Amino acid sequence: MAKSLVVVESPAKAKTINKYLGSDYIVKACLGHIKDLPKSKMGVDEENNFEPHYVIIRGKNDIVKDLQKAAEKAKQIFLAPDPDREGEAIAFHLAEELDHGQEKVVHRVILNEITKEEVQKAFANPTVIDGKKVQAQQARRILDRLVGYKLSPLLWQKVKRGLSAGRVQSIALRLICDREREILAFVPEEYWIFTAFLEANEPPIFPAKLLRKDGKKLSIPDQQASDQVLADLQNAEYVIQNVEKKQRKRHAPAPYITSKLQQEASRKFRWPVKKVMMVAQELYEGVELGDEGAVGLITYMRTDSVRISEQALQEARKYINDEFGTVYLPDQANYFKNKKSVQDAHEAIRPTSAFRTPESVRFHLSKDEHKLYTLIWNRFVASQMKSAEFDETIITVGANQYEFEASGQIMTFPGFMKVYQETQEVDSEEDASKLPPVEIGQKVRLDKLEPKQNFTQPPPRFTEAALVKELEEKEIGRPSTYATIISVIQNRNYVIKEENRFKPTDLGLLISDILVQHFIELMDFKYTAHLEEELDEIEEGSKETLEVLNEFYGDFTRDLKNAYDNIENIKITGLATDLKCPQCGSAMVKRWGKFGAFLACTNEECKYTQNPDEKPGDSIGDVGSESTHVCLKCGKPLVVKVGRYGKFLACSGYPECKFTATLSSSKNAETSVEVPGEKCPQCGRELVIKHGRFGPFIACSNYPDCKYIKQKTVDVKCPEDAGDLVEKRTRGRKIFYGCSNYPECKFAVWNKPVPRECPACQAPFMLEKYRKDAPSILECYNKECKYQLEPEVSPAEL
Numbered sequence: 001m002a003k004s005l006v007v008v009e010s011p012a013k014a015k016t017i018n019k020y021l022g023s024d025y026i027v028k029a030c031l032g033h034i035k036d037l038p039k040s041k042m043g044v045d046e047e048n049n050f051e052p053h054y055v056i057i058r059g060k061n062d063i064v065k066d067l068q069k070a071a072e073k074a075k076q077i078f079l080a081p082d083p084d085r086e087g088e089a090i091a092f093h094l095a096e097e098l099d100h101g102q103e104k105v106v107h108r109v110i111l112n113e114i115t116k117e118e119v120q121k122a123f124a125n126p127t128v129i130d131g132k133k134v135q136a137q138q139a140r141r142i143l144d145r146l147v148g149y150k151l152s153p154l155l156w157q158k159v160k161r162g163l164s165a166g167r168v169q170s171i172a173l174r175l176i177c178d179r180e181r182e183i184l185a186f187v188p189e190e191y192w193i194f195t196a197f198l199e200a201n202e203p204p205i206f207p208a209k210l211l212r213k214d215g216k217k218l219s220i221p222d223q224q225a226s227d228q229v230l231a232d233l234q235n236a237e238y239v240i241q242n243v244e245k246k247q248r249k250r251h252a253p254a255p256y257i258t259s260k261l262q263q264e265a266s267r268k269f270r271w272p273v274k275k276v277m278m279v280a281q282e283l284y285e286g287v288e289l290g291d292e293g294a295v296g297l298i299t300y301m302r303t304d305s306v307r308i309s310e311q312a313l314q315e316a317r318k319y320i321n322d323e324f325g326t327v328y329l330p331d332q333a334n335y336f337k338n339k340k341s342v343q344d345a346h347e348a349i350r351p352t353s354a355f356r357t358p359e360s361v362r363f364h365l366s367k368d369e370h371k372l373y374t375l376i377w378n379r380f381v382a383s384q385m386k387s388a389e390f391d392e393t394i395i396t397v398g399a400n401q402y403e404f405e406a407s408g409q410i411m412t413f414p415g416f417m418k419v420y421q422e423t424q425e426v427d428s429e430e431d432a433s434k435l436p437p438v439e440i441g442q443k444v445r446l447d448k449l450e451p452k453q454n455f456t457q458p459p460p461r462f463t464e465a466a467l468v469k470e471l472e473e474k475e476i477g478r479p480s481t482y483a484t485i486i487s488v489i490q491n492r493n494y495v496i497k498e499e500n501r502f503k504p505t506d507l508g509l510l511i512s513d514i515l516v517q518h519f520i521e522l523m524d525f526k527y528t529a530h531l532e533e534e535l536d537e538i539e540e541g542s543k544e545t546l547e548v549l550n551e552f553y554g555d556f557t558r559d560l561k562n563a564y565d566n567i568e569n570i571k572i573t574g575l576a577t578d579l580k581c582p583q584c585g586s587a588m589v590k591r592w593g594k595f596g597a598f599l600a601c602t603n604e605e606c607k608y609t610q611n612p613d614e615k616p617g618d619s620i621g622d623v624g625s626e627s628t629h630v631c632l633k634c635g636k637p638l639v640v641k642v643g644r645y646g647k648f649l650a651c652s653g654y655p656e657c658k659f660t661a662t663l664s665s666s667k668n669a670e671t672s673v674e675v676p677g678e679k680c681p682q683c684g685r686e687l688v689i690k691h692g693r694f695g696p697f698i699a700c701s702n703y704p705d706c707k708y709i710k711q712k713t714v715d716v717k718c719p720e721d722a723g724d725l726v727e728k729r730t731r732g733r734k735i736f737y738g739c740s741n742y743p744e745c746k747f748a749v750w751n752k753p754v755p756r757e758c759p760a761c762q763a764p765f766m767l768e769k770y771r772k773d774a775p776s777i778l779e780c781y782n783k784e785c786k787y788q789l790e791p792e793v794s795p796a797e798l
Contacts, residue, residue, distance in 0.1 A: 005074035006109075007067060007094055009081050011760055013114065016286030016294035017080065020119040026074070028067060030081075031760060031787070034060050035093040037141065042149050044142050050549045052142055054093065059777055059788035064097055071098040078126060080109040083346060084302050084480060085140070085539070088133035095129060113352045114286055114296025136539035139548055143167055143531070146553065147522070150560055155511065158567045160592035163511065168477045169488045170515055171528050175470055176462055176495050177504045177512040186458035192220035193454055194229060196404050197447040198238055198397065200436040205447050208397050208404035218402070226451050229402070233449060236399040240442045244394040248409070249387040252416040254306040254336035255348035255380045258479030259472045261301070264379075264422065266465035269371060270500060273464050274483040277301065279372045280349070289364045296352055297361070298376055302480040303346040306336040308383075312350060316384040319354040328385050328415065336383070350380040382420035389413040393435050397444065408435040461501035475529040493656075507592060510575060518563040521555050574600060583608045611654060682708045711740060716753040716765045719781070721745035725753050754778060760787035 006027040008014050018027040035054040037043030045051040056064055071077055079094050081087035088108075095106050107126035111119065147167040155163035194210035210229070212218055220226050256264070258277075265276040280301035286294035313333045320329050351373070358374040365373060390409045397404040411417070438444065462470065468482050477485055489495050494508030504512070516523045531552065537543035574589025579599065581588055586603040588610070601608040636653040651657040678687040680700040687710065688701045698710040711726040714737060718725055723741035728748075730736060738748035751767035758766055758780040766778040766789065778789040 003074060004076045004078060005067075005070050005098075006078045006080060007098075009087070009090065010281075010285055012282070012294075013285040016114050016296055017111075017119055019293050020116045021123065025078075026070060028070060029760070030063060030067065030090065030094060031060070033057060033086075033090055033093070034064055034097065037145055042145065044145055046146075046553070049546055050142055050146075050553075052138060056097075062786065062788075067094070067098055071104065074104070076105040076107065078107045078109050078123065079129070080111055080122075082302070083110045083112060083300055085133050085137040086480070088130050089137040089141075091129050092131075092134045111300075112346050113299040114284065115352045118352075132539050132541050135545050136535050139538055139545045140535055142549060143552060146556070150556070151515075151519075154560065154563055154567070155514075157564075157569070157571070159510065159514070159570050160507075163507075164492065165511065165515060166488060167522070167531075168481065168528065169485050170512070170523060171476055171525065172467065172471065172485045173489050173494050173504070173508055173512050174516060174523055175467065176489075176502045177509050179459060179461060180504050180509065183458040183461070188455040188457070190222055191454050191456065192222075192226040192229075193452045194220070194226075194404075195450045195452070196238065196397070196399070197450065198404075198406075198444045199447050200438050200442070200444050202436045204434055204436060206395075206406050206408070206435050208395070208406035210402060211405050212403040214401050215403075223453075226453075230449070230451065233399055233402065236402070236446075238397050238399050238404075238444045238446055240395060240438050240440055240444065241398040241403070242394075242396040243438060243440055244396075246392055247412075248390045248392045250390070250415070250417070251387045252334055252383050252385050253379065253420070253422065255308060255350050255383045256376060257304050257306060257348055258302050259304070259468055259482065261349055261376070262468050262479070262482060263465040265372060265375060266463065266468070268375070272483075273468060273486055275368075276372070277483045279368050280376075282369060283373055283376075287361075287364060287369065289361060295356075297356065297373055298352060299348075299350050300346050301349050303348060304479055305338050305346060306348045307338065308347055308350060308380075312347070312354070313384065316354045316381055319381065320385055324385075324418065328418065330384070330386050334384050348380075349376055351377045354381055378420040382416040385416035385419065386413075388415035388417040395435060395438060406435060410434075461498075461503055463501050467502065474525045475532060476525060478532065506575075506590065506597060510570070514563075514567060518567060519556075519559045522559065574602070581606060581608050582610075680706060680708050682706055713740075714753050715755050718745060718747050719764060720747045725749075749781060751779070753781070756789075758782065758785060758787055759789070761785040 003024055003026045006014075006017065006021065006025050007030050008017060008027065009030060009032055011029045011031075014027045014029045018025070021027065034057060036057050037052060038055050039058075043053045043055075045053065077095075077098055079091040081090040081094075091108055098104070099106055106129075108129045109122050109126050111122050144167050148164060151165040152163065155165060196208045196210065197205050198208055199205045210218060210220075220229060261280070262273045262276050265271050266273060271279075280298065283297045284299070284301050286296045289295050317329060317333060354377075356377075358370060358377050361373065362370055389412045391412050392409040393407065395406045397406065460466075464486060467486065471477055471482060471485070472479070489508070490497070492508075493505055494511060495502045495504050497503070512523075521527045531548075534543055534548045538545055538548065571591070574591045577588050577590055577599065579588040580586070581601040581603065584601060584603050584606045586601050586606060588599045589602055590597055591600050592598075599610040636651055636657065638649040638659075639652045649660060651659040678698075679685065680687055680702065683700060683702050683706040685700055685702040685706065687698050690697055690699050697712070700706040700708040711728075713724045713726050716725045717723075718739040718741070721739050721741050721744070723739045723745060725737050725747075726740045728736055728738050736748055736750050737753055739745035749767060751769050753765045754768050756766050756778065757764060761780060761782055761784075763780050763782045763785060765781060767781050768776050769779045769788075770776045780787040
């Protein structure tokens with residue numbers, strides 16, 4: 001009897017679903033998108049209503065053929081990629097390739113959670129592919145392709161070959177650059193704060209802040225004003241003028257949406273947003289729970305809705321009643337309102353069962369999975385609990401014409417905070433002061449008066465959490481795209497992280513300035529948010545794709561033409577600096593070359609160059625003065641530089657590669673370079689870089705007495721032994737990779753091992769496979785798997 005074919009995105013999801021469907025179904029994974037716009041060309045026909053030309057992604061042909069064979073034998077096909085625009089586009093392309101005119105029955109299955117009940121319910125009530133969702137996804141893809149493939153050549157021509165720009169990522173870069181400009185332009189202003197530490201009839205001593213003078217807000221801008229306040233308060237009596245007591249409630253928070261989960265996990269765990277989404281995906285797709293098998297622990301993790309199903313609400317209320325009692329259970333369930341822009345396609349992120357507590361699954365989860373599941377579970381359960389209650393007291397203290405104020409609060413009922421507290425809430429509770437009992441008219445004693453000089457601070461640089469919050473507030477991008485946005489601007493070297501905060505590089509500032517100046521609409525926050533609204537309208541069916549594309553493309557092509565005509569060619573002129581050439585005194589400019597940024601003299605006869613991080617006269621490096629050696633870390637040429645302690649070798653790929661080596665004092669200095677900090681494990685002498693007929697290698701400087709040669713590792717452990725995989729050569733000098741414990745272990749492969757886990761079978765490493773006239777690919781070393789991974793998508797396409 002023919003079986004039904006089910007296609008999902010990942011092997012983990014396939015395994016979980018297969019367990020619930022039984023023997024009448026065969027479940028296979030397509031490993032994400034099977035079709036995309038081609039890499040080698042635009043793939044969008046600008047003259048024919050922006051018609052996209054999709055092709056099978058390189059490396060996915062075997063997967064598609066396997067699925068087609070299974071589809072031929074199947075009585076019907078169920079497509080169950082993730083329930084969002086990207087998933088809908090994947091389902092659409094799968095349907096194109098698997099039906100092939102066979103008139104098979106093709107169903108679309110929507111899985112908001114992967115539990116037995118929901119899977120069986122979804123397959124019993126399948127739907128059809130949502131063409132409007134597909135149109136919205138294709139419109140976004142076309143917009144991004146137009147921007148990437150039109151802007152990138154402009155930057156190649158005007159700044160540096162290899163640069164690229166994207167539609168939404170450029171806006172995120174602008175946010176970071178604008179913040180950096182604010183910081184650089186910020187002028188600190190002095191101000192003073194006075195704190196009186198007061199003692200009543202009963203402890204404790206409590207602090208009160210000076211706020212007003214003669215009933216008006218007081219500002220103390222400098223030392224002189226501070227001295228005047230001190231003089232006025234010299235012999236003052238401190239009297240309680242007012243005591244205000246009130247009850248305050250803090251309501252339970254809504255369950256997580258994607259952006260809020262990203263922000264909270266980033267703050268609490270210091271995780272990149274990309275990692276948050278990766279771990280959440282694992283929890284959604286299914287985790288092995290012993291005898292229970294694979295179970296999806298959370299609902300779909302890409303959502304901007306706070307809606308919760310009635311069944312989940314009642315289950316949470318039952319758990320709260322059973323575990324904490326009726327005192328923590330509201331009379332009615334808590335409901336939360338969505339923003340107007342929310343489409344409400346999916347529920348909020350929640351556990352698939354409130355009764356599956358973090359403690360009950362602890363031993364089945366990795367450390368990261370457990371941390372994130374605990375966060376999601378706590379927030380969801382807390383969302384259905386009563387409000388926390390506080391007694392808050394505000395005391396006003398008079399001293400001559402001045403007024404001080406002290407505030408404190410006591411939690412009288414923890415409510416939802418028994419289960420969950422946001423990061424900021426924890427901090428604020430610790431800052432709350434305890435106050436003694438006092439009455440109006442009562443005198444209190446001054447223990448000490450503490451004036452403190454302060455200066456206003458510039459706005460902080462963005463953390464990942466803060467950047468996500470800013471993007472969300474400006475309605476730029478969607479929660480599902482934030483991780484990609486942040487990754488891309490870092491991969492392009494437009495921003496770096498310092499102390500977990502984003503700082504733009506000089507190149508990032510330059511690119512942002514160019515785009516802001518010449519592409520006003522493209523780089524406008526409101527315009528980008530408006531485009532997101534239009535994509536939503538395409539999905540809703542209230543707007544046509546062609547209308548949106550035509551409106552965008554007309555303005556964009558006009559700005560592009562003006563940019564080609566008006567942008568200065570920085571590749572030739574360089575970026576002006578305030579530095580002078582230490583050799584001839586001419587102005588220095590910054591340029592970007594093959595190996596990164598460098599400073600160059602504007603005097604063509606001088607030709608002096610310098611690393612941008614070096615100080616003139618302190619460490620002079622001639623970028624064009626290459627030695628005969630190459631860097632053992634990245635393979636780029638080493639250059640001779642002169643530092644305060646003499647000549648040394650450094651990688652020309654600085655600052656991406658910071659390898660340096662000391663020139664040997666021996667006669668063979670040109671073929672023997674000391675490796676700093678490394679000693680021969682056999683005799684204890686220095687190791688040196690040597691240059692042989694087959695390239696550089698590291699060997700003992702005590703040759704020929706010691707013939708130790710360091711094997712070149714590839715940071716991959718042997719799968720059959722405890723040794724490392726190292727580079728070796730056959731008698732014919734052909735390179736292969738084998739175990740360092742040879743001959744005990746004879747594992748060997750021809751292709752270079754890469755320390756990257758196979759997404760399909762979780763093998764610990766993949767092999768870099770070279771192809772003629774095409775980029776290399778990564779291939780799983782497990783011959784039974786055969787999974788292939790294409791090179792990373794060009795940033796121009798993102």
